[in-house]
Amino acid sequence: MKLVHVCFKSHDDRDLLDWILPISGYMEIFKKTSLSIWKSIAKLVKNSIIFIDNYSAECLHWCGGVDLLFENGAVCVKEFSSFESGNPNQNNAVFIISSPIAGETESILQDIIKSSSFSKCLLVCGLDSQVQSYASGDESFNEMYFEELCAKVSNWNKRKRCSVEAIHFPIFMAPIADNAFVTPAFDMIFPVQKHDLDKLEIPGGGSNAVSLQDLHFYMFPREYRTLLRMTAGSFRSFFHNLQCKEEIFAVGPTSKVLSTQLSNLSNQNKSSYPNKIGILFVDRTLDLMSAVTHSEKSLVDQLLGILPGFPCHYNNVAIDMSLLCTTQTSRIDDDLIYSGCLVPDSKALSLLSYGINNKSTDSVDMVKGKLITAVEEEGLEDDLDKYDSLQTIKGLVKAFQGNPGGILYNSALLQFALAVVQLLEDPVLDVWKTLSTKEKLILQQLGDEPDGIVKSLSRIAEEETMCFQDICSLLIYASCALSACGDSQNTLSSMIYKVLSKTEFSALSESFITRYHLDEKSWEDPSKLSSVSDDITDTITNLRSNYLQQMNTLKLSEIEPPLHQPLLPQVMERIFNQNKPELQPDIEHVTTGRSDLLKLGMSMFRKVVPPRPCDYPVLVIYVVGGITTSEVAQINKALEKYSSGSDCQVVIGSNRLVSPSDIVDSVLFDDNLHPDVRC
Incomplete structure (x- = not known):
């Protein structure tokens, strides 16, 4: 047995250390560092069969793709699954795993090892030993975790003489655009909501004894704590390899708990770093209106919200490529795969970044222009309809x-x-465009006749084109917009009941069925429908509380119609405003170390100016619970307006890209406190 526990900079990628010196280029460094991690892993796969989990596979897709592994000598790439194994002649195996190696994940690893005959196994772990040991149920740090893991794997192996190595790489980041990334391994994390308080482990009282502002780490169930620790540990590991000390800020109660975890992990590391980096965590639930808005401006939002998802990926879509085939069929058999997907931008072609930051119509025109150029360069013949963008694009594609x-x-x-x-x-x-119009009407009616919004929604619910998910998204939008609708609760519950009663069981989402333990028989029970309607009503009416004091997502005026003000651009404005307005209490600087406490004590005797997120060369904005590409564009536009006098560069991140349907599930139906972290 052989144990190796190192980070990626130990693998001859010394150019990474050179990137740290010109810190002004950190936006590019985030992307290059993610790619460098995978290049380092690829150097270890020669003559090996690869078993990779879905989270890692999605990160790899945005960081070079599977070709990177084959170009470095990988023999075969398989899903990390109990149904896979190595052939008798395959001696070397590499396991790339983002989840904690405990519980179900450990069982899968054991199944693969026992059904194969490897002489050498390499475990590439996305989580460090401290997080791994916590996920395994050990509250204290088990320094021997990786050594014990290697011993287990060696005992499972059929061969008595087997070399086993365990290496930690922070493989959790997928760069999707010029200054934006997602972290697929943490896609299930969602901020705690008011209706979740009943499920928390609160000593000495029930949910009425605490508010969301009173949350702390050990109130949460074990699964949720593990997910928070995974997120904090991954960022700490990533910043450690960049040789940066993070200054941490938070907006929202769940973000504060996550920030405290990251701060604690950072303070346990006694290393000194030449640079600092700012990171700001923001709760998704502080602005649900932006998340459920059916934006007509963002092409990428429409793609993610309408097209089917790419299998086993959380931030991609499946694209029908059959138009490129010379043999056309009237019906595509489900057993045949014609699936393409969105791919990373290159220096020569920035399709996703353009689609995110520009209007939908401009993005379509850009695609058409790029296709015309490509057809001309290939010397192909095309049959263009200059007046119809759809037919023009189809004709240009068929030319290939x-x-x-x-x-x-x-x-x-x-x-x-x-x-x-x-x-x-x-x-x-x-339907998407119709919902966009309905959202505008809700805001308009808010200024004219607020009490009539629920009645208007009742009429909308009668429309044939509206499914249950669509109605729920409008309800969330309206509830966040309303200042108070307590008197309308009975009307709201009655409306939801009517919508549910006309909805076919087959049209319900999986999370909805799981949440309420439904089957086809219970779905026909009026008392069950009534109970479900009341529960959804209670959840929706509890969404309206605004926990921010300096920022508001709704602008009300006596002379102007109500205006939705997305939260994230407001955060950027307060941070980068040259007048330096007070950030507390909405934007909180999280301090847990001794030096921070000393500064806090000194502030009692003399004025101490708290740091601002823009005081550092790079600021990472991480939205806990998902972000839309429209919001990425809004942040970029706000930065163009407010950050002209600052040297700080902003990198935007979240655990996933979300659509209105995703938010409906997360807010109303998902059991967010008990995520499946496979341990």
């Missing part, structure tokens, strides 16, 4: 039929173009 070289060279462009075609042909796009 029978030209495999051209398809391969322009694969990123063709996949994005076919995503646009699929979107424009999808009838759900019309």
